[in-house]
Amino acid sequence: MISVKQLTKSFGGFTAVDQLSFEVQPGDIVGFLGPNGAGKSTTMKMLTGFLTPSSGQIEINGLNIADKRVAIQQQIGYLPEGAPAYNDMTVLQFLHFIADIRGLGKDKQARIDKVVEQVELQDMLDRQIEHLSKGFKRRVGLAQAIIHDPAILILDEPTDGLDPNQKHQVRELIQNLSQDKIVIISTHILEEVTAVCNRAMIIADGQLHFDGTPEALQRQSRYHKAVTVHFEHLTDISGLTSMLCVESFEVDRRTGRVTLFPANEQDILPLVSHYIQDHGLPIDTLYAEQGRLDDVFRQLTMEAN
Numbered sequence: 001m002i003s004v005k006q007l008t009k010s011f012g013g014f015t016a017v018d019q020l021s022f023e024v025q026p027g028d029i030v031g032f033l034g035p036n037g038a039g040k041s042t043t044m045k046m047l048t049g050f051l052t053p054s055s056g057q058i059e060i061n062g063l064n065i066a067d068k069r070v071a072i073q074q075q076i077g078y079l080p081e082g083a084p085a086y087n088d089m090t091v092l093q094f095l096h097f098i099a100d101i102r103g104l105g106k107d108k109q110a111r112i113d114k115v116v117e118q119v120e121l122q123d124m125l126d127r128q129i130e131h132l133s134k135g136f137k138r139r140v141g142l143a144q145a146i147i148h149d150p151a152i153l154i155l156d157e158p159t160d161g162l163d164p165n166q167k168h169q170v171r172e173l174i175q176n177l178s179q180d181k182i183v184i185i186s187t188h189i190l191e192e193v194t195a196v197c198n199r200a201m202i203i204a205d206g207q208l209h210f211d212g213t214p215e216a217l218q219r220q221s222r223y224h225k226a227v228t229v230h231f232e233h234l235t236d237i238s239g240l241t242s243m244l245c246v247e248s249f250e251v252d253r254r255t256g257r258v259t260l261f262p263a264n265e266q267d268i269l270p271l272v273s274h275y276i277q278d279h280g281l282p283i284d285t286l287y288a289e290q291g292r293l294d295d296v297f298r299q300l301t302m303e304a305n
């Protein structure tokens, strides 16, 4: 378990992480979300023992990082921002180097084979890291993070720079890893949180603004329970938008979709659907919204500003 209490980091007079407190249990896949400069990487660096907090406490599996840093680091796999590596080594040399540092001993070859397969580096083993594409560099970074099969994985923007297929693979990899592990990722991709994480934490200005499931995050959106309609052709919507159960509406000028917001948070889909049927309105799409993550992200982080 990770237990963080009142964690703070200041650089000179500037507070990058401000009294952050949270706990993470095995099985949790946590997504750190936040605007640029929110303090996500700084928090990860403190969790992994690369930065010393200005104040506050970090305990990992009962050990305090202030006096058991090395023991804690043995339990953690860390992919730093930008996935730094030794550029003049080949991929295979680098993985051997990391495996030796991690003290894998007789398990070394088996673990290297396993991670090479997991992140699909088979064709790159003899390439110098300097000459790899951004996506492959990131895969090397992931391979070194998981090579010792750590109980805790901390991944700073793990899918940054990957193409859509690689993103999908890395997300699957994270999900397959996670049954008994703690995984913390930071990302700017909101959909990644719903695709991969069972918990979302929104950090802005170094403070925690939301901590809950991705579904709970979506429910905070003003679009939660709104009903969106798309018509086959231009249609008079005045009757629909003046229904008593509809508090307000908006029209997306680009797509022509009409979104109806419910009065009193009620479930208006059946009422809207009946109205459309009764009046023979020419619709091609009708659905209730779960909530829009970009909307709630903007709302929570703007409030912080």
Ligand SMILES: Nc1ncnc2c1ncn2[C@@H]1O[C@H](COP(=O)(O)OP(=O)(O)OP(=O)(O)O)[C@@H](O)[C@H]1O
Binding pocket: 011, 016, 034, 035, 036, 037, 038, 039, 040, 041, 042, 043, 081
């Ligand atoms: N070593 C440092 N010295 C001074 N300021 C720093 C240092 N490291 C980080 N900061 C500042 O702390 C703030 C938080 O940075 P951090 O990298 O943690 O943000 P982030 O949420 O990871 O951002 P991004 O999404 O852009 O990666 C930023 O304003 C950054 O400029």
